[in-house]
Amino acid sequence: MLLLNASGCLDALTAPEVARQLDAFVTKTITPLPREGNAPPRIAETAHGMLNAIGLANPGRERFLAEQLPRLRELGVPLWVSVGGFCAADYADTCAALEDVAAIELNLSCPNVDEAADSAAEIVAACRSASDLPLFAKLSAAHPDVAAVARAVAAAGADGLSLINTLRGTALDRRLRPVLARGSGGLSGPALKPVALYAVSACHEATGLPIVGMGGVQTGRDALELVACGARHVALGTVLFADPGAPSRVRSELVAACADAGVADPDDAYGLAHGSSKSLESPARVTA
Numbered sequence: 001m002l003l004l005n006a007s008g009c010l011d012a013l014t015a016p017e018v019a020r021q022l023d024a025f026v027t028k029t030i031t032p033l034p035r036e037g038n039a040p041p042r043i044a045e046t047a048h049g050m051l052n053a054i055g056l057a058n059p060g061r062e063r064f065l066a067e068q069l070p071r072l073r074e075l076g077v078p079l080w081v082s083v084g085g086f087c088a089a090d091y092a093d094t095c096a097a098l099e100d101v102a103a104i105e106l107n108l109s110c111p112n113v114d115e116a117a118d119s120a121a122e123i124v125a126a127c128r129s130a131s132d133l134p135l136f137a138k139l140s141a142a143h144p145d146v147a148a149v150a151r152a153v154a155a156a157g158a159d160g161l162s163l164i165n166t167l168r169g170t171a172l173d174r175r176l177r178p179v180l181a182r183g184s185g186g187l188s189g190p191a192l193k194p195v196a197l198y199a200v201s202a203c204h205e206a207t208g209l210p211i212v213g214m215g216g217v218q219t220g221r222d223a224l225e226l227v228a229c230g231a232r233h234v235a236l237g238t239v240l241f242a243d244p245g246a247p248s249r250v251r252s253e254l255v256a257a258c259a260d261a262g263v264a265d266p267d268d269a270y271g272l273a274h275g276s277s278k279s280l281e282s283p284a285r286v287t288a
């Protein structure tokens with residue numbers, strides 16, 4: 001089991017010591033052109049988690065490749081690059097420009113990108129033609145049948161899945177106006193965990209592909225539950241804002257969580273929630 005960060009939840013260049021606690025670092029989503037993101041306020045705390053409406057702020061592909069990627073390589077941590085866009089060619093062109101990274105995560109949950117199964121599959125197929133690197137398709141659990149999307153992207157050539165992205169939500173201030181300038185944003189944090197457990201289970205059963213599980217992980221036990229549902233790897237998101245030491249803490253908590261659950265280690269728990277331990281020899285092409 002690899003421990004990663006969730007895209008957009010860690011800036012490795014300003015917090016390299018946090019990134020070095022991870023088995024791989026996942027970048028914020030990169031789009032072909034630079035994006036300022038949405039107007040502030042674009043973060044809101046709620047009683048149930050965090051709402052963000054960052055809007056894919058990023059320096060754009062050319063500056064990322066020329067300035068950020070060389071500095072990220074100096075961290076000595078395997079890199080996963082999160083790729084976004086607004087049509088299949090946007091994604092494919094960025095994939096074609098990437099080399100010498102551990103994996104590419106395709107953010108198929110961008111605003112304005114159609115979540116329909118054929119659209120996600122079309123993007124994956126275009127990226128598959130453009131790159132031999134491991135491709136992980138990041139899906140949203142907001143789709144009414146996430147397992148169908150997972151099957152479609154698997155058939156289009158995805159090597160793995162990342163589950164789940166945020167779910168759209170709204171928070172109101174004291175005067176009953178939306179806190180976020182955009183009105184709504186993506187909900188992350190503890191409230192997502194049951195949704196993530198279900199999505200990972202359903203997509204594991206539907207495809208058997210390696211899955212990076214994420215959504216509300218705060219403890220080693222949370223990570224172990226995702227593995228039991230079929231996640232091969234686990235990513236930490238919102239928890240990193242409150243606790244930059246979370247990767248080391250979660251790793252040490254995993255030992256106690258395994259003992260409590262009666263399994264030797266996280267790999268021993270893989271797929272246990274499905275009633276039988278699945279083969280550990282699935283085609284994970286990514287190693288630390």
Ligand SMILES: Cc1cc2nc3c(=O)[nH]c(=O)nc-3n(C[C@H](O)[C@H](O)[C@H](O)COP(=O)(O)O)c2cc1C
Pocket residue numbers: 006007008009028029050052054056082107138164165166187188189190192214215216217235236237238239
């Ligand atoms: C502030 C913030 C920024 C995010 N930016 C991205 C992003 O650029 N690309 C992406 O695929 N997911 C992004 N996400 C979603 C996370 O990667 C993750 O899927 C989600 O937050 C669920 O995990 P968590 O509950 O552990 O935070 C972002 C989440 C937050 C909170």
